[in-house]
Amino acid sequence: MSAALALGDDALVLSHRLGEWAGHAPVLEEEVALANIALDLLGQARVLLSLVGDADELAYLREERAFRNLQLVEQPNGDFAHTIARQLYFSVYQHLLYERLAAGDGEFAELAAKAVKEVAYHRDHAEQWVLRLGDGTAESHERMQAGLEALWRFTGEMFQPIEGLDATGTTGTTDTAGTPGTTDTAGATGTSGSGSGVDWAELESVWLSAVTATVERATLTLPTGPRTGAWAAGAGRQGLHTEPFGRMLAEMQHLHRSHPGASW
Amino acid sequence: MAAVTADQKTQSTSGTAKAAGTGAGPAAGTAPEAADAALLAAFDAAVAADDRIEPRDWMPEAYRATLIRQMAQHAHSEIIGMQPEANWITRAPSLRRKAILMAKVQDEAGHGLYLYSAAETLGTSREELLDKLHAGRQRYSSIFNYPTLTWADVGAIGWLVDGAAITNQVPLCRCSYGPYARAMVRICKEESFHQRQGYELLLALSRGTEAQHAMAQDAVDRWWWPSLMMFGPPDDASSHSEQSMAWKIKRHSNDELRQRFVDICVPQAEALGLTLPDPDIRWNEERGQHDFGAIDWTEFQQVLKGNGPCNEQRITQRRRAHEEGAWVRDAAAAYAAKHTTPSTWTAQPAQHVEETA
16 A cells, blocks of 8 residues: 555564664663664654554554555564564665665655654664674574575565655656656555655665675675565565564553543 | 862863862872862862852762762663663554654663763763663662553553652752763753653543543552652652762752742643642642642652562663573674774764654
8 A cells, every 4th residue: 555554564573563662772871772673663663653544553553464664664672682683684675775765756755854853863773783793602693594584585675666665767867857846646545656766776776785784894794685485575564464563462452442432 | 080180180271270279189199188189179169159069179089989889870761761661662652653662662771871971971881881781780760670560550650750850860960070971961851752752642532532531640640649759759858968068060950840830730630630649639738739649658668669660670681682682782792892993983873863853
């Protein structure tokens, strides 16, 4: 369905996972940092979902099959390295994607321009930790490598084109060639093709080099396994999720669903 | 460290030296007892004149120890206090409430950071204080040993627990120890914001459906008495009070602050449309204050002794987070040792918070 739903669900679900860290972080500074990132993402989710409908209804009353987030962001936290691996993969992707959206003139340009500053910080935070864990002690190196490996098979899904953000011959950077009137309409209706067109193959190759650079600087090895499982290619975007996700939603939605129609 | 020479003291920019007058700064050759007496006199004079004592100023060892104890307990309360509220982050019933709660828990971690830093100016370290907390040798506020059983508890904590904390802490903004007083100015601003949000949460529930109203009343019923206990034992049983008041670390007695809190809460409860679970609360015309019922000090003592509903759970979670995070802290230290560039990694997130707060 709409690109806002896909991007909003990514932010909503990852924010929730990071919220689970509150009170459990390895050091007080990370309590602050993880909560801060979670809050940024929740803020983005609220804006994005409200482009689609009532943000609370969308968050609390949809069932698992109706969520459009990447499987990557719904993965349980695991240890700190696992969380950081998830953050690295996602925040580099989100940063590159939002940079491209901000440079274009689609319906997300303004929102992405604002969010890109937050996301740049998230990316820096993740990269700095990958360096510290990878190039820290033998134990941290091993855990960081394990985190990267475990989540690698969820990274391919990020580059499945999102309907509404597709490139249609032009890329976001050649905005002078576009005719504002038509691109705006296309963007607003959420159909294919808009001024925010993302070249997904280009995004993927830039993501891959950025992640590779960080991983290598951290004395780690880029995983070699497949980047998608048999089911995983584009699955989250189609509402096919992993088992832990349903449990996460049960916790998230329980109270809201127990009091139908109540306001909070 | 603790021993500070007279010379160092006179370098201080605070009013301490001035307040000491001509009697300050004993010559280098003076007998130690005379020097100590002069330092103590200067310290007493500074406290009497409401000057701030600063980290490099001379201070009595007992003053330093009392402050470390109190500030550590305060810092520990902030970080243990994250737990009962974080318990509801993943279940918050709307995205707005979830954001507010996350921001609040994040603020508490930040308050813990300020307070540990302030305590470090007294010659201790965060690591040392955390070790004492984990070993059960330093306390945190007894209130955080109560469970958050429903969403309304988040509101009751904001209104009552933060309200009691503010009543306690606003006078600390004038505490004689400068770093503590300055930390409290920042903390109190954020706390009063949290308190208003808690009140507003309860108000929404109280005016909501019947089930929501009942949830709010139940939470207030469970949190009222423990909140009154936050002010500590009654004045005639408070061991540290007299000295702390003489040093102007404390400005008001436990009972005075408790009374002030009750007087503030009664009209607020009315405005909320909720009742306080104390049939003895009534306005006393003569005193111009509310009378209220007797506190169950046996329960208070039990909670302090570790026998409250959540003592075990709270300290276990804290220890586990610390122990399970050891490899992460070790990694950061090992990395810092390998890479000699100035280590700014801890400062970064905190800075970002200040910008967005």
